[in-house]
Amino acid sequence: MDDTFLLLAALALLSLTLTGPAGLLLALRQRHRIQGLERRLALVEARPVAGESAAAARAAAPPDPSPESLPAEALSPPPAPPPPKAPHGAVPAVAPEPLAPSAAPSAGPALPPSLEERFGTRWTVWVGGLALAFGAALLVRYSAERGLFGPGMRIACGFGLAFGLAALGEALRRRLRGADPVPPRWPDIPAMVTAAGTVGLFGTVYAAHALYDLVGPTLAFAGLAATGLAAMVAALLHGPALAGIGLVGALATPLLVGGGGTSLWPLALYLPVVAGSAYAFAWARGWRALAVAGGLGAAAWSLLLAVLPGESLAVQAHLVLQQALAVAVFAVLPGRGVADAEARLDRFAGLVLAVTAGVALAVLAATAVDGKGLSFAATAFAAVALPALAGFVAAPAALGLPVAALTLAGILVIWPEGPEILHAPPPFLWFGTDDPGAMLALAAASALTVAGLGTLRLLGGSRLLYATALAFAGGAATAPLAALALAKLRLAGGAVAPDFAAAAGVLAAGFCGLAALCRREGERTPSPALALGLGTFASAAVASLCLGLVFALSGGSLTPALAGAALATGLIARRLDIPALRWCVAGLAVLVAARLAWDPALIQEQLSPRPILNGLVTAYGVPALCFGLAARVIRMPGRAPGRFGDVPEQVAQALSLLLSALFVFLEIRHALHGGDLTDPGTGVLEQGLVTLTSLGFSLVLTRLSGPSASPVIRFGGLAFACLALLQGALGLALQANPLLTDERVAGGPILNDAVLAYALPAAAAFALARAAREVRPAWFVRMAGLLGLALSFLALCLAVRHGFQGERLGLERETGQAEWYAYSAAWLGFGLLALGYGILRRSATARLVSAALVGLATLKVFLLDLSGLEGPLRALSFLGLGACLIGIGLVYQRLVFAPGPTARPAGPEA
Incomplete structure (x- = not known):
């Protein structure tokens, strides 16, 4: 009984809270309206009539001294009749001429609102609206916790309160419609009250289904959809304030009211309706911020549902619905009907597609264990197909095809593994799956979908802009290549796979067919888009052949294949004059560099003890040669003297230089350790040869330096010289110094390991100092000379000691x-x-x-x-x-x- 009394008192207090401020507000509004009417009436009464003022002016004027002139009254038109007398209480009609400038108030700079204005016109309204919404939801929660009334009575009270607030907001809007408009910086009070009612209506419908099971899923879905439609219509009348608060309240209602069990299906149906309603009236009124807020809320709920216990199918269905809504609103609708000749890339649409794809990958990764089977595969396919379809339907959203290709690669990485995880060489830590057929089917279907949509868009859009066509061509070419490479790594790891090699050959034949099709269409209607498609598909065919060669001959890394594809892409770019493909060479170089950063050991199997001609040639030497030739091939023709290459050329040069240095360093280690690169020991001869190699690279790059040398050559020479200095100081002087280690020094009195390790690098350092006089700063020349002097002095001392002591040169010997x-x-x-x-x-x-x-x-x-x-x-x-x-x-x-x-x-x- 006490709880019932408290509830009735709370309802009465809430009614007084609503009616008191509303009545005061209406009285103030009427007062302001009356004052405005009084000011307008006084202004009209003080204004003279046009005819009377003209007659008074003629009477005050002096008479015309000319006797022939007629009186002024004869030349003037007859006076206008006086205006009719206005009825009592009405505003008299005035002439349509504007007011005098002196009557208008002077327009000065707008002063910032004071603290009192902020408190009285903004904060009170915002806090009051939020208090209404939260108070309604918490009142329902309180009644449920205390057991007051029954479920039906609670839902009825919720509907009554929600509809009452909505009616009050509409009444306030109509009542204040004729009053002076409020400044834009003030919040709209009728919209705030209506928004509170909208939040209550959302929460009541959701509680009727999820908490009390009074309505089924179908009726709940219909009620939520009707509520969203009503909110959209009310927002069109009340402005964006209602839309924003209604959206926040609708998204927060499940958290405030509470859940009704472990089933996630109610939320999976409720949240897309909320987001769809926000998208609908945001699109109708051009409220982009509201649409972005709805998308962010949908993404947050997708990630939250993925970690909640419940059905993975509901989470995946919610993901597909939300992604489809976001793709349609942010990518398809803004770019619909745009002509191909005007279809510039929409970066905002591309960003939205990338964010939705990232959310999809996160949700799929969270539900991968429980989501095995058809539902996981269907959701994964939808995550790939939706951005690709957006790019196909709307040309400004062409970035959807590269996003789809990256999404496919991510899905193949997070695909559920098998019961026994097999460890594979980097860059992947494991491979294997319990359903390889499903994974291959998804990879093939997704890759064909992306490639087909991109090809059709290229063939049908010969007037596409260059950047847009590049997005279509890049997505169509990279999706099948990524699918083939990742599927092979997931299923076969680093082993030889003839079946995947055959698939690579088939893929290369398909790319050749697409290239021939683009060439034939380009001969009919020449266009840059078709030429770009021809070059891209030709490069993809070469990359497929390189992949097949790696799959068939060795199970090593993809580095030789990527290097061969880079060289072939550079040749095609030069032959067909397609500058965009030069950036593809740079992209392939970045992939190889990332592979090196992950694990510099590009080859994992046991190497042959044969010096030089071993697996290091294919792992490092061939890629270094390919990227070096690619850098030369993609050099821009007609480059002005004194100007160095651009970014693609410099990236290829840098990677070729890095791979060349690694090849020589590892060949030295291979020769001195019998083919075992993992041997932890190191000797004085190895340290000396590495120092000699670094000085040799620096010497060659220094001689190549000149006014037109690229920054890679100039800074590469400095980097190798610094490496040689560190190697000489730390390796030769300290770590491997036979005087400190007492290591055995093989050889005769004149020619031995110590002489080779110290004298040859010393001579190289002196040669570097001499060659660097004209092209390097003075400190570089001094550094090289001092290094040569130090190494020469150590070589001389070790030679003397070796002549007297023999192979052991430790300082502890007498x-x-x-x-x-x-x-x-x-x-x-x-x-x-x-x-x-x-x-x-x-x-x-x-x-x-x-x-x-x-x-x-x-x-x-x-x-x-x-x-x-x-x-x-x-x-x-x-x-x-x-x-x-x-x-x-x-x-x-x-x-x-x-x-x-x-x-x-x-x-x-x-």
Whole structure:
């Protein structure tokens, strides 16, 4: 009884809350209207009649002094009759001429609303509307929790409250229709009240079905559809405020009222009706923001339903309905009827298609375990077909075909796996499925659908713009290729697959047929779109053949196939003069680069121990050559001197350079480790050869650098030089230094691993410093020279130690006096060689290096040899040092800093 009293009190309080502000608002509106009428009446009464003002002006004018002139009254037209007397209470009629400018208020800059205006005209209305909507829903929830009334009575009260609010809003709208319009920044109060009623009506219908099972799904669907239609009609009368609040309330109603069980079918039917209603009146009135809000709400509910427990079929049906509505509203309807010659790509439509495809992939991934079978395959096919159909129906939505191709690739990746997940080499972590037939059927049907729609659009739209035709051609070509490659990886992994190789051959034949069809149609009606289709399908045929070759001969990676397709695409682009295909070469290069970033090991099987001619040639060497040739082929003809290549050419150059370096590095490791690339050890010879290779690449790129060299060549040379510097400092000087590791150094006293590992990179560094003088900055030249000097010094020291110690050169081994003396002699000899080179080449840097070496030898003799050597070696050390220093001083005096000839005075003898 107490709860019933509280409920009745709450209803009474709600009635007073509604009627009080409404009455006050009506009184204020009538007052404003009366004041407006009074101002208009006063303005009319103060205005003189046109005839009377003219007569008064003629009377006040002086008479005409000319005797022949007639009176002014004779020349003027007869005065107009006075206006009829207006009835009592009516606004008198006035002349149609405008008011004087002085009577109009001056139009100044609009002042921002004050805090009081914001509070009184905006916040109170918005908060009040939301309070009405939430209060109605919470009141229903309270009655359900307390057990007040029965289900029928609760639903009846809900309908009464909803219809009452809607009627009050309509009454307020009609009552205020003749009043002064409110400023646009103020919210519409009748629309807010009607929106609250709309929210209550949505919630009541939904509660009648989901909570109390008073109506079945069919009747509930009809009621929700009728409510959506009523909201649309009311929004057309009340403006977008009602539409926005009604949409938010309709989407939030299931969360506020609560669910009626584990079944998701009511929501799967309810939410598309809400979104469809929002799309309908948003399209009718041009409220794009409302349509976007409806689409975002539908996407959020799709993702939420995917994680809720319940039937996967209901979630997938909801996904298909929502995706179809969004595709129709955002992609098909805006581009319908647009001529092919004017069909520019609609980026917003493409973004919407991509977002819907991403939501579809997320929902399919969440329902993949429970959604095996026909429902999952049908939903997946719809996710691919809907964006493709949008592009086919409306040319501005041509981006739907590439989106469909990417969606198909994503579906094949997330396809439900088998009971035993088989691990495969990257880029995929597993493969295998328990229903390969269904997956192959979906891949084939989806790929043929996308390819067929794109081809038909190209053949039937010879006047398509270039970018639009490129979207159609790209989607039609990439969908079958992606389907074939991913299906093979999912079903066969990295094994040899003759059946997939045969399928690749059939696909190549199909692409050849499409290319021939585009060529034949292009001969009848030449157009850039058909030429683009010819080049794209020809490139796709070559890519299919490359895929088949990889499937049949090795189960390795797709890198050789992609590289061959890139080279063939570049040749076709050059032969048929299709610049857009150059970007396809860049796209293939980006795919290979992503594959390298995922796992640089492009080959997984055991390599042959044969040097050079092994699997590394096909995995790295052939792709490097293909991309290098592709970069040369796609070079833009007629390029101005001094200008480097554009983005596609630079991307192909960069990948060719990277693959070439990896090929050489891995061949070195393969040769030194007996074909085992996974051997964790590394030796001094390997470190030295890697440093030598890096310096060699930098030297070649430096010689190729010039005014017209691309940034890839210029920055590539810098990158390889920095790599060589790090390799020399960390690898040769620290990690693999035989003095620190005591590693066995094979070879004789003169030619051994240490000499090869240090002397050859040192010579390459000196050559790089010499070649970089004209094209590189000064710091680069100094860095290369210092690297060569450091490696030469280490090579000299290791050669001396190897001559005395043999194959083991560790510092912990005892150093004899003869070896100790040999270091001084070697350093002095090296210094003299540097001095001779500096004099011959006039290089101050070489002379400074000589001075440093001689100074180092001098310090060694005075600080170490004096105490470490005994007998004749100590004397010979000082004698040799003194002779060398005197000789160096003489050379400097006579050759380096020799004074110039003194001019003799002129005389008779001269």
